[in-house]
Amino acid sequence: MCSCSVFQGCHYNAEKPDYRNFNLIKKRGAFELYIPKYMFSDKKINSKAALAYTDSSNSTLFMLIKEQIPDTEQEEITITLENYYAFARQGIFNNLEDAREVDKDEITINTDNAIVGQLTGKFGAEKIYYCITVIKTENYFYQLIGWTLLKYKDTMGKDLCDIGLSFAELN
Numbered sequence: 001m002c003s004c005s006v007f008q009g010c011h012y013n014a015e016k017p018d019y020r021n022f023n024l025i026k027k028r029g030a031f032e033l034y035i036p037k038y039m040f041s042d043k044k045i046n047s048k049a050a051l052a053y054t055d056s057s058n059s060t061l062f063m064l065i066k067e068q069i070p071d072t073e074q075e076e077i078t079i080t081l082e083n084y085y086a087f088a089r090q091g092i093f094n095n096l097e098d099a100r101e102v103d104k105d106e107i108t109i110n111t112d113n114a115i116v117g118q119l120t121g122k123f124g125a126e127k128i129y130y131c132i133t134v135i136k137t138e139n140y141f142y143q144l145i146g147w148t149l150l151k152y153k154d155t156m157g158k159d160l161c162d163i164g165l166s167f168a169e170l171n
Helices: 081-093 150-165
Strands: 022-027 031-036 051-055 060-068 097-109 112-123 126-136 140-149
Touching (some): 022 150, 031 060, 031 150, 060 150, 081 112, 081 126, 081 140, 112 150, 126 150
Antiparallel strands (some): 022 031, 051 060, 097 112
């Protein structure tokens, strides 16, 4: 599904992810991706999510939001991938204290332009780690958002970023 060239510029992992402990999930012929086997479907995370998974015992969550790219040609407005990423990032920042972006890469995932960002901050007393992947296809923007406790960044946090790298829109 993914080729190693997809991962150029990704600071958190220069190697192709190992999906042996993941399940391939296909959503109604619209898209597919790999989800870690320890996560389970949870539709209560966000009503806008086309797909949502959780590992509640380890405070790890993932959701995918799919939005149609609006037709703004007559207004001569172009919504760029960077603008959409900034919008998605701001939505996360609005819910965190001491929010900061610790890494951001522009990459290609299965021929589609994408931005992968890693964010940290505090929610209440907990330090949180986010991996957000924003992908622009011909007709849609996708937000793939995963979050976990900062102490799990190198394990479950890596898995959350690997989910985004596995994304493929189906035609």
